[in-house]
Amino acid sequence: MKPEPSIASLDRRDFLKVAAAAAGVASLGSANTAQAADTAPSGLIDTNVYLSRWPLRRLPLDETGALVAKLRANGVTQAWAGSFDGLLHRDIATVNARLADECRRYGDGLLVPFGSVNPKLPDWEDDLRRCAEEHRMPGIRLHPNYYGCKLDDPDFAKLLRLATKRGLLVQLVLIMEDRRMMHPLLQVEPPDLKPLADVVKKTPGLRLMLLNAMNVLRGQPLLNLLQAGEVCVEIAMLEGVGGVAGLLEKVPLNRVMFGSHAPLFYFESALLKLKESPLNEDQLRAIRCDNARRLLAKKS
Amino acid sequence: MNFDIWDVHTHLAGVPGTTPETRMAKLLEYADRMGIARLCVFMGMSWNYDPTPEFMRRSNDEVMQAVKRFPDRAFGFVYLTPKHTQASLDELNRCVRDGPMVGVKLWVAMHCNDPALDPLIARAAELKAVVTQHAWIKITGNLPGESTPMDMAELAARHPNATLICAHTGGDWERGIRAIRPHSNIYADINGGDPTAGFTEMAVRELGATRVLYGSDAGGRSFASQLAKVFGANIPDTAKQLILAENLKRLLRPILSEKGIKL
Numbered sequence A: 001m002k003p004e005p006s007i008a009s010l011d012r013r014d015f016l017k018v019a020a021a022a023a024g025v026a027s028l029g030s031a032n033t034a035q036a037a038d039t040a041p042s043g044l045i046d047t048n049v050y051l052s053r054w055p056l057r058r059l060p061l062d063e064t065g066a067l068v069a070k071l072r073a074n075g076v077t078q079a080w081a082g083s084f085d086g087l088l089h090r091d092i093a094t095v096n097a098r099l100a101d102e103c104r105r106y107g108d109g110l111l112v113p114f115g116s117v118n119p120k121l122p123d124w125e126d127d128l129r130r131c132a133e134e135h136r137m138p139g140i141r142l143h144p145n146y147y148g149c150k151l152d153d154p155d156f157a158k159l160l161r162l163a164t165k166r167g168l169l170v171q172l173v174l175i176m177e178d179r180r181m182m183h184p185l186l187q188v189e190p191p192d193l194k195p196l197a198d199v200v201k202k203t204p205g206l207r208l209m210l211l212n213a214m215n216v217l218r219g220q221p222l223l224n225l226l227q228a229g230e231v232c233v234e235i236a237m238l239e240g241v242g243g244v245a246g247l248l249e250k251v252p253l254n255r256v257m258f259g260s261h262a263p264l265f266y267f268e269s270a271l272l273k274l275k276e277s278p279l280n281e282d283q284l285r286a287i288r289c290d291n292a293r294r295l296l297a298k299k300s
Numbered sequence B: 001m002n003f004d005i006w007d008v009h010t011h012l013a014g015v016p017g018t019t020p021e022t023r024m025a026k027l028l029e030y031a032d033r034m035g036i037a038r039l040c041v042f043m044g045m046s047w048n049y050d051p052t053p054e055f056m057r058r059s060n061d062e063v064m065q066a067v068k069r070f071p072d073r074a075f076g077f078v079y080l081t082p083k084h085t086q087a088s089l090d091e092l093n094r095c096v097r098d099g100p101m102v103g104v105k106l107w108v109a110m111h112c113n114d115p116a117l118d119p120l121i122a123r124a125a126e127l128k129a130v131v132t133q134h135a136w137i138k139i140t141g142n143l144p145g146e147s148t149p150m151d152m153a154e155l156a157a158r159h160p161n162a163t164l165i166c167a168h169t170g171g172d173w174e175r176g177i178r179a180i181r182p183h184s185n186i187y188a189d190i191n192g193g194d195p196t197a198g199f200t201e202m203a204v205r206e207l208g209a210t211r212v213l214y215g216s217d218a219g220g221r222s223f224a225s226q227l228a229k230v231f232g233a234n235i236p237d238t239a240k241q242l243i244l245a246e247n248l249k250r251l252l253r254p255i256l257s258e259k260g261i262k263l
């Protein structure tokens, strides 16, 4: 694949389509492709994007500029960005510095950095400090299964406590890809979630968001966790026909947010899920932006 | 662009409803929201890895019931098992030669490189029915009878005149695409796995857009995540249209015209 010229032309085409729709040129529902601008209320916050390189393949949108163009073309007004480097790198300080810098350089305010903190590394508390004080990040994104850190590990509980004290929103990523197709040398199981409700209860003020949770966590265990505190989910790995409407039958609306897992996933997947389910204006607005905006604004 | 969309892979399982007809109606409700014109549907209200002839017939009856209610929207594929050759051949005749069905679905009863499949594939080719074979490469371990795309490549080499559809492109698509690449009678159905970016681009690059088919695996999967593999891919609109419907129409045209159905 030679992505550069064709990505540029695709993005331009998408941009023109959105621009046309915004100008009222395109009629409602005339296209069945993913278009944010046709029916949706304004504002779309993608709570689950990544920058830098996925370790196992090049992705069509793993250049920040190309990702930003795709997000903008689809109506995204804010994207919470973690770094793929946070999975395996040990020099987390530079991972977070690069992430913050990349978010500043691209996107013109679109990208909001969520730093990595690995509580199994020596002096990890300073990574947390830099995320909050130096990079002014509003939150952190954790991949405990890539750190070899179980959720009943005292260091994990301490990290949640210190993050909460600093007013940071915590994103906990349960899995990055389908475990059936992982690289044989990089088989990373989702964490055992049984201890999590207890950790949440013991961390007053914690704002916790579970990313890529929906194929790992369902039914009563999901509800128990949501009831344990201020815990939210996003829809990147939600599946099943009419999945979002189905989820809302079980889970309170204010706990569900938009997330794409781009660029590892095609961005359009999450956006089309909002079209597949019959959702009213209030539900759409809550999932697309209001819930995420409220969560980020809240400081414990 | 307003694409014509045909879905090569849907099920009655995982869809709300107590009868095949109500489930089909529900599936079509969601399909309508996504602009999907037609659905290929197979396997009944409940599933069995290793179906008995009775189970197989019941599954196919349920699908025919569902399809009969929506003849302009849904095509049935007959669920067969190479473990029961004669019963499967009879079922093929009942549902395809004498019934409304247009394709065959084989799942996980037996690896598809087994010679036991030969009479079924040969008969399907005679009837001009396309054959969808489930295929997955799982690092976590395949089921005992679960085929891989490599198994399918062996089957395709023995049956160059059959039209074979590799469901899920093997799940592990980076290996699946390579495994089926030498056999021009295997088509890559991109349904069922996560919407991992780059999948469709690689399939088009390595197989050509004419060998790639859109399918969803709804109700277990959402239409949305699977359509995103096409809409989100960095490929020309002409390739998207081939994948979304034109390739499938081309593959089904011979059997449909035999049944007097014009496209």
Ligand SMILES: [Zn+2]
Pocket: B009, B011, B192, B217
């Ligand atoms: Zn299936």
